[in-house]
Amino acid sequence: MKVTGAQAMMKCLEEQGVEVIFGFPGGAVIDIYDELMKTDIQHVLVRHEQAAVHAADAYGRVKGDVGVALVTSGPGATNTVTGIASAYMDSIPIVVFTGQVPTALIGNDAFQEVDIVGITRPCTKHNYLVKNVEDLVPTIREAFHIARTGRPGPVLIDLPKDVVAAKIKFPEPKPVKMQSYRPTYEPHPGQIQKACKAMLKAKKPVVYAGGGVIASNSNEELTELAKNLHMPVTMTLMGLGGFPGTDPLSLGMLGMHGTYTANMAVANCDLLIAVGARFDDRVTGKIDAFAPNAKIIHVDIDPTSISKNVGVDIPIVADCKHALAAMNNYLRTSADFDSDDLKEKHTPFLSQIDEWKKKHPLGYIQDDEKIKPQFVVEKLHQLTKGDAIITTEVGQNQMWAAQFYHFNHPRAFMTSGGLGVMGYGFPAAIGAQMAAPDRTVIDVAGDGSIQMNIQELATARQYKCPVKIAILNNSYLGMVRQWQELFYDKRYSGTDIEVAPDFVKLAEAYGAVGLRASKPSEVEPVIKEALATNNTVIMDFVISREEGVYPMVPAGKATTEMLLV
Amino acid sequence: MKHTISVLLQNKPGVLSRVTGLFSGRGFNIQSLSVAETLDEGISSLTLVTAGDDNIIEQITKQLHKLIDVIKVIDVSETDFVEREMVIIRVNAESHTRAEVLRIIDIFRGKVVDVSPKSYAVEITGSVSKVKAVIDILKPIGIQEIVRTGTIAMARAKKS
Incomplete structure (x- = not known):
């Protein structure tokens, strides 16, 4: 019996053990979405394609397997690039499916056409444009194999609309054998x-x-x-x-x-x-x-x-x-x-x-007036007994989380390490929560970076992800400000972001819960309330504005030349 | 130092751009590059000439090998090897230089492949230094156009 490319793809995904796909539909992938609906695979509709890739990244990290994202052609595809590049730098196994215009239109500058295979060549472990439906299933099998073996990494498969609509006989599963790809597992x-x-x-x-x-x-x-x-x-x-x-x-x-x-x-x-x-x-x-x-x-x-x-x-x-x-x-x-x-x-x-x-232990001085960000992270550690999955955005929040949440277990800390993507943490938290519904998942965020994918509040709500967002709010793009303070005579060019949404009201607008702590004494009650809430929660911690991350080795200096305060 | 690297790769669309993209993306340089399919039409052979210190050459060969479509990478300049390049040169051939051009081409065992009243197109094959020597000698006579294949290379077989 013959099946369509889209049906074969679904069978193939099930064969690979895929349970969750993060994605966003569009014209070029409408046939795939039509088949996806008929499977047991859960689709998580993100609100921006970048978030789909970050969520798949963290989902894969928590599960220890390959995360999967599915987006449409053109802008759907280009929006995934940051997520793919981040997974590439951090060696995270993901497979990203992008729609493509029909093969006859490729190269014609068709509507929502982009050469995503060309664009992502330098930031994927490997990528494919599937031109014949016969190649579809072997390509998917090979892609998962490449993503999860050796040094893991992202693999992208570009799927022209006519290829997924064409019919084939589904090829029986067989082990992937590649002449030119054999990673070395055994040491000499x-x-x-x-x-x-x-x-x-x-x-x-x-x-x-x-x-x-x-x-x-x-x-x-x-x-x-x-x-x-x-x-x-x-x-x-x-x-x-x-x-x-x-x-x-x-x-x-x-x-x-x-x-x-x-x-x-x-x-x-x-x-x-x-x-x-x-x-x-x-x-x-x-x-x-x-x-x-x-x-x-x-x-x-x-x-x-x-x-x-x-x-x-x-x-x-x-x-x-x-x-x-x-x-x-x-x-x-x-x-x-x-x-x-x-x-x-x-x-x-x-x-x-x-x-x-x-x-010189890691330290900070907490007074009665202003909340210190390190104190917030330590309290998170204490009140979750060190057992939460922590994701971060990028900048000071990321470093404070890394320094003060003393991780005892692997696959509990998700951060965009190599590429340093602001906006990674929140979608990653959603992905992590989908992978581990019973765990506490906290995104340690800055007030700058949380706004880069804040739209995912809708996703978290739709899929009832009770992720907790801890915003360390200093009304600055804090890490750049810190560099400006230390190396640019405090010329805070472009880093003051005093105009920001009221995060409590913003959470409420999405049907999530918003809490705020402005004094050190309010930190613990806010965290406790958030942890006891079975809903998405934003905790807005108004922190001491010019707190820095220390120790710090200035760029290009020896690591013994640390600034300690 | 100059290195000649021979690469076997899958003959698929986009493979060449993976190789060149690797060089541009990582700041390595390519002096020449030549590629064509082998007896097995699914596999291409690529010869590229590059330069760099030992660390750079080590990274280049490792990075090439890391590409999923690359089957084999050999730095042939590490061994005994033969290299050849072909060049077609259109050189001025006025009445007073026509004979001289033919004599030079003959010395280098070249061939005339196209003739016009005022020029010859000549074909020369040889090592990079031979090709350079021909070009240097023909330059004063007037080179109108030049096309080179880039170097191709093969390691010599073991003699025993």
Whole structure:
């Protein structure tokens, strides 16, 4: 029996285990929407296509699988670009379906035609234009395979309207085999041995864990390795939750807004073990001064990440989970490995770390007058018992969330790390809530960035997502203002956004709940009320206007050159 | 340093732009590029000449390999290899230079492929340095037009 391309697509999505699609319909995808309605797949209608991609991104992160978005041609497609680029930078597996004008019209500047495959070529892991209906199902299978394997990433499939309307016999499922795409999962045993020997020899080792630990679900293997060898662990923004943030061996985040201790430890270590991280400029600061005295081990599934920015002594191309497990195995059977010996050997370094922690902990001073944003995040942590899924926008709110919500578990922190997308957090919260309906999901937002996708209040309401938005409201585009304060003589060009909606009334206009706290004493009651409310809630925290994020490493400086207050 | 890189890739629409987009997007430079299908019409072979220090060349080969449609990447200049380029040159051939042009072409084992009363179009094949030498010698006589294929290259087979 023959089916249409759209019907085949639905069968194929079910075969891939897709349960939720975030999307927005239009002329070019109307046939697909017609079939989607007949399936058990839940469609979440966003109010802007960018939000569909961010929601799919966070949905995938929480589930540990591929998120899916579906949009129409032309503007529907171009609106997804920011979301796709963000997922690409953060290595998040998503598949984005875009409608396209009929094949006969491609290239004719037809209504709502755009070369989205050309536009997204540099920001997708791979992309496709399906020109024949026979190619449709194999392409979808290949796209999911590419998105979820190797270094994960976004894959886009462009679907001309006539292709999804044409008929085919549905091809039976078979494993995807690709001649030119075979990621390396297993580490080279010789490299594992070299790495383990270096770890046993080191006096001052530091583990530097990135998003690869989360993507590969290797937090347990990492924790085992670090604890057995008594090695302190610092995490990148994307790696938070990969190692328990409240563990004594945790140094917190490193880099531009990392902890004093993490940056000092990296600068003074004799062995740096990078796991699923990519030596991003926000982490390294001035490259020459980054871990200057250390031998470097780098585990990454993507060979291009290795020795891209910083030369590496022991490269290991592998899935982090496989590599860490191999290290743990090797050490278990190694005659040279004695956990107590290592503890003794590392004691001077670990005591130095304790001193650094005591000397310059992350901190702030909360008075009775003005709410400090850090206090809000700490209260959120306390009142959710550290168990919430936190999403963030981008800027100060993101850094305060990263610094003060001490993540103990992976897949609990969703942020646009690489691209830095203002407007990511709220749609991401909706995606996360769809993936985990029973969890508390909080978007830590700024008053600037929340307005970039505020229209999604309607989506949250429509699908009864009880997400909580905590706006740290300083009436500034705070991070840029902070740079202007520090490096541009307080010339606040374009960063004062005093004219803003009344967020409480705005929430109410959408049928959500709006709460406001203007004094420190009001913070806890507002959070408690929000958490007890089974509805979308905006908490508007009017915070101290010129509070900054510290420590801060000025751009291009060594990470030891931190501004501390 | 100059490197000649040979790439096997899927013969699909858009693949070439993935390669060139990678170079422009990451700030690598392409000195020449030549591409055509192999015996297997589903697979194309591409030769590109680029320059950079060891780190850059390492990134270029890794990044090329990362492209989903790329099957194989070989830096042939790391091994013993043969490289050839073909050039067609339309050169002035007035009565007083016609014989001279023919003599030069003969020395370089070139061929005349088009003749007009005032010019010859000549075809020369050889290494990059040979092509450069021909161009340098013909320049004073007057080159009207020049078209080059860009370098193609192949690693030499093992002799034993």
